[in-house]
Each structure stands twice: as structure tokens, then as C-alpha cells.
Amino acid sequence: MIEALSGLGAGEVDDLTASDVLHAIRDRKAAEDRAAADQLVLAAWWADLHPPESIHDAASFTVPGCEHEEPIAGDGAPLVAEFCVAELGTVLGISTTAAKKLIGHALELRHRLPRLWEQVHSGRVPAWRARAVAEATIHSSPALTREAAGFVDSQVAAVAGRIGQAQLDRLLADTIRRYDLATADPTADPEDGWQHVDPRHVTVDKDDVHYAGTLHLEAELDLADALDLDRAVAHHAAVQKALGSQLSLDARRAKALGELARQQTALDLHADRGGFEARSSTTDKARTSTTDESGPDLPAAREVVIHAHFDASVVGEQTVFGPTGRMENGQRLVLLDQVRSWCADSRTKVTIKPVIDLNAQLTAQSYEIPDRIREQIILRDRTCVFPSCTRPARGCDIDHITAYDHDAEAKGRPQPGPTRSDNLACLCRFHHRLKTHSAWRYEMTAPGVFEWTSPHGHRYRRDHTGTTALDPPAAPPGIPRPRRR
Numbered sequence: 001m002i003e004a005l006s007g008l009g010a011g012e013v014d015d016l017t018a019s020d021v022l023h024a025i026r027d028r029k030a031a032e033d034r035a036a037a038d039q040l041v042l043a044a045w046w047a048d049l050h051p052p053e054s055i056h057d058a059a060s061f062t063v064p065g066c067e068h069e070e071p072i073a074g075d076g077a078p079l080v081a082e083f084c085v086a087e088l089g090t091v092l093g094i095s096t097t098a099a100k101k102l103i104g105h106a107l108e109l110r111h112r113l114p115r116l117w118e119q120v121h122s123g124r125v126p127a128w129r130a131r132a133v134a135e136a137t138i139h140s141s142p143a144l145t146r147e148a149a150g151f152v153d154s155q156v157a158a159v160a161g162r163i164g165q166a167q168l169d170r171l172l173a174d175t176i177r178r179y180d181l182a183t184a185d186p187t188a189d190p191e192d193g194w195q196h197v198d199p200r201h202v203t204v205d206k207d208d209v210h211y212a213g214t215l216h217l218e219a220e221l222d223l224a225d226a227l228d229l230d231r232a233v234a235h236h237a238a239v240q241k242a243l244g245s246q247l248s249l250d251a252r253r254a255k256a257l258g259e260l261a262r263q264q265t266a267l268d269l270h271a272d273r274g275g276f277e278a279r280s281s282t283t284d285k286a287r288t289s290t291t292d293e294s295g296p297d298l299p300a301a302r303e304v305v306i307h308a309h310f311d312a313s314v315v316g317e318q319t320v321f322g323p324t325g326r327m328e329n330g331q332r333l334v335l336l337d338q339v340r341s342w343c344a345d346s347r348t349k350v351t352i353k354p355v356i357d358l359n360a361q362l363t364a365q366s367y368e369i370p371d372r373i374r375e376q377i378i379l380r381d382r383t384c385v386f387p388s389c390t391r392p393a394r395g396c397d398i399d400h401i402t403a404y405d406h407d408a409e410a411k412g413r414p415q416p417g418p419t420r421s422d423n424l425a426c427l428c429r430f431h432h433r434l435k436t437h438s439a440w441r442y443e444m445t446a447p448g449v450f451e452w453t454s455p456h457g458h459r460y461r462r463d464h465t466g467t468t469a470l471d472p473p474a475a476p477p478g479i480p481r482p483r484r485r
Contacts, residue, residue: 030123033123034123036126036127037121039102039127040102040105040120040127040130040131041106043102043105044106044110047080047084049084050080051079051081052069052080055068055069065433066433067433067438068082069081069082070082072103072104073105073107073108073111073112073134074108074112074137074138074143074146074149075112075144075146075149076112076146076149077108077110078111080103080107083434083438085099085100085103086431086440086454087456087458090387090454090467091458095388095389095390096388096389096431101135104138108134108149112146112149112150112153113130113137113149114153115153116130118157119157119160119161124161125160125161126161129162132165133152136168136169136172140172140176143181144176144179144181148176148178148181151179152172156171200221202217202218202221203217203218203219204217213338233256233257233260234253236252236253236259236260237249237252240252240255240256356372356376358376358379358380358448360376360421361421361422362420362421363419364419367400367404367406368419369398369419373424374398376421377393377424378394378398378426379393380421380448381393381426381448382464383426384426384427384428384431385426385427385462386427386431386434386435386452386462387460387462388467389428389431391428395428396426396427396428396429396432397432398426399425399426399427399432400417400419400424401417401423401425401443402416402423403416404416404418404419422444425444425450440453440454440455445461449461449463450462450463451470459471
């Protein structure tokens, strides 16, 4: 029916009944669930093919940074050769981190949650539900023993995986108490020692940016701190309304939280004449006001370092910037108006970095990479250049694509790996180690364009638009549909 569906035009869909469409989409969903279950089996098989022994067989000695064995699931699950996750990720078109998570979930289910594993492959529980449970049991704090994980497995399997996140959290808390896994607080009642697991956190999801330029923040605070914060946010929101703000209450509360953060940043007590003295200032991109010598300025409440890239064109004698650009941090789209608003706020210190030609060929005579070349490579590559990796370039290593020969000059031979723009690339520490200590290889075919070859011959192009698979090797014939082990 696939061919029939794909060939339908806009008018021909009327020939289908509502029942036909529902049956077809149900069949596709069932096929998707089967494929997801098969992926878990294949991921576990991939781990079976790369045990820690495979590292020891491949190398007779170890050097700093080389591959090691790694636990990617809970207690009782087998260890895995660290570098194997990268190739599985590239074949699936996902990051190494996501591939590691997939393999970890597969091993957690197969070895520590066997009832749930059985239900996934019998079709009673979709893979995504089982993976959510596996994620929770792998990263439980404190860690679950194999027996404790088995208890969670029995409880979840009893309801065929139909358990929400809140119920799962309560189940984990009960398991931690039942198996006495938490470190008791010596100052508290021993009967309540399991509650010493500290749930407090503040998490800002910097990777998921809304098109409106907002980020998600989640926190769990002490009761007193939470109530104080709520009162402060409510007060600032009320002040904004009194001053004429037309924003909604939620928007005013969100803005109030940012204002609180900037006010706290501006508080800088310092020792002066044997005591402490408050400092105040007003700084923006146009002016800097200072007090007299007895009252030095406060630092700016907000500091904006602009690494924004906007397309520009020349109209007559005027340079015209496009309305949208890209922020270096996370490769996020940003409106020119947003940048203006950030910079125009009072007490804002603005730093604008100099323009660097990303296509220029810069060269250094030594192995060390000068700051100007480093900055050019960071701005050119934007992220780690390994397929599907999204680690920001500013936190990456700068790799010599062709290795630098430290003995070349002394022995009178030409340098095969010069410190030059076309021989440098950004790699996060993991993928730098992977390239150095495994059979992965890559080359730069154009500025910012890289072609990678995996140990099994798969090839990928990586550029600023993402990762593209290049003529992947044909699958060997006769591969059976995965079965559970």
C-alpha cells in the first residue's frame, strides 16, 4: 500500500475512507514500534561485538588518551569499548552521546530489566516507554543495585510499562528506601535517613531555544528560598505593571527573574579603608559614567560579548544588515532587534569582537596555535566537526588534521602537518581522542567542509549545514531480523 499512498494526489485522497486511513496509520505505527524494538536488540549486539577485551586485543600497550572500557548501564550490565559508540551514532545520524544512550538503554533493559525487555519484544510495551524507565534506573542517585533494579522492573512490568514520570520518581524513591541505598544524614532521624538524597537543583536548558529567544528553566529549591523568590518575583512584576508595562503577568514574572539576576551581579562589596563599601555605575555602549574618587563604579550588571554573524550588503555607500543572524553559542538564530535590545539596556558593557576573514589562509611556524588562528578556526567551524556532534567550538580542542611532525625541522624534512588554517579543525576532547587513537580518518575538502571515513568504511561529509552520508557500503546479504538474546 506504500506505493499507492505515495502516488496519491491531492484530489485522489477522497477515494480513501476514514477507516482506510486509520488502519494504514495504525499499521505504520506498529511497524515503527517493531523497528524501535529491533534497534534496541541491534544496539545490544553492537555492544556484544565490542567488549573490553577487544581493546586489549587491539593494543599491546596503552598511552594517555587511548580507548578504555566504559560502563554505560547500571551495575550488572557489561562494560563496552569506549570508541564503538561513535560509529553506531554516525550510521544512525545521531550524536555520539545519543548513540551511547541507546546502547546503554539496550544493555540496561536486557541485563537489569529483563521483564520489561521481554514486553518490548512481545509488542506489549513500546520501546520509548521502556527506554524512559531504563534512563531513570541508569541515572538514579544513589545508584540502584541489580536487585533494586529488578524490583523496579517487576513493578513496571506488572502494569505493562504504563507508568508516568511522577509515578516512576515515587517508585525509585521507594526502591532506594526499601534497599537502604541512600547515605543517612547523621543529624537526622535514622528512620528518615533515606530522605537525605538532595533533590535541589537549578537547570537551564541551553540547547533548546524557542524561536522567540527564550530558554526553559527548571528548579527545585528549599521551601524558604522558593517562597522568598516567589515574593521577590511577584514584587518586581507588580512594579513593572505600576510603571506602565503592558506585558502579561507571566511575561512580567519572567522578566523580573532576569532583573533579579542582574541586580545581584551588580552587587560587589570590596574592602576599602579597612571596611566594605558598595560601588555603583552606569555603563552602556554609548557612555560610561563614574563617581568621584571616593566612590568607584560598580561593574556593569550585564556584559554582552557579541559573536553574532549577520549577512551584510552594500547599498550605495551604506552597509545594510539582514534581519536575522546566528549567535555563536549553540548556533542559534537571533534577530538584529534582539541584539539591539540587549545592548541598549542600562548598565550594559558591550564588547564587539573584530571581524576575521574565515576564508583567509593563516599560518604559524610552530606547533602552538596563535590566538588569531585559533579564533578563526572556532568561528569557521562553529562546533566540533565530527559527524553529528554539536559541541560548541569554543570548548573544543584545535586538531592538526595531518599530524604535526615535531622532528621535521631537526631532520631537515618538510613539515607534513603545518599549523595552518587548512590543516586545523575543532574537535571535542572525545572525538579528538577518537581520531588520534582509532581508525577514524578525515580531511578538509574546502574551508569548513570535512569528509570522514569510519573504521568500517562509511563516509560522511560535515559542513556548517550538518552531516551527510556519502555512498555508505552496501549491507552484507543474509542479515536476519533481530531476535532477543
